[in-house]
Amino acid sequence: MGRYNGYTWVYSPKAVKVPEEIKKEIETEATKIIERLKKEYIMKMPKKLKYNHLVGIYGKWIQQRFYFCSKYICPKGYLAPWSENRFARLEYTGKEPEGRNKFQLFFMRHTGEWIKILEDKKLGQCLEEIETSPYFRP
16 A cells, blocks of 8 residues: 555646637727726715725736726725725636637635636626626625
């Protein structure tokens, strides 16, 4: 009997490189959704700030993933003047044999863990889910 060294082999494929035309398509569609979210969730700044206040919603690329982020301003006396919260993650997973692009959609749980909601769906389905689902609130 061999000794167990604590390591096991796990299949972990390399991330798929996102083509530039798909990146541009994601950015244009995401900006439309971000503008709608801004109108709905960003309120006027209070005169006296007691709690964190939502001041911005934006999207950004980090490696092969597109994140929907929200920016909060903090009251005086906090360690940082503002904080960033990522509330949605969109991953490109490649193309199907029919030529259709596939995506995965995740939301950030209150524990800081990413939970997968949709797998191998079209971009339109993922973005529609961000607009309609209560999991994706900044």
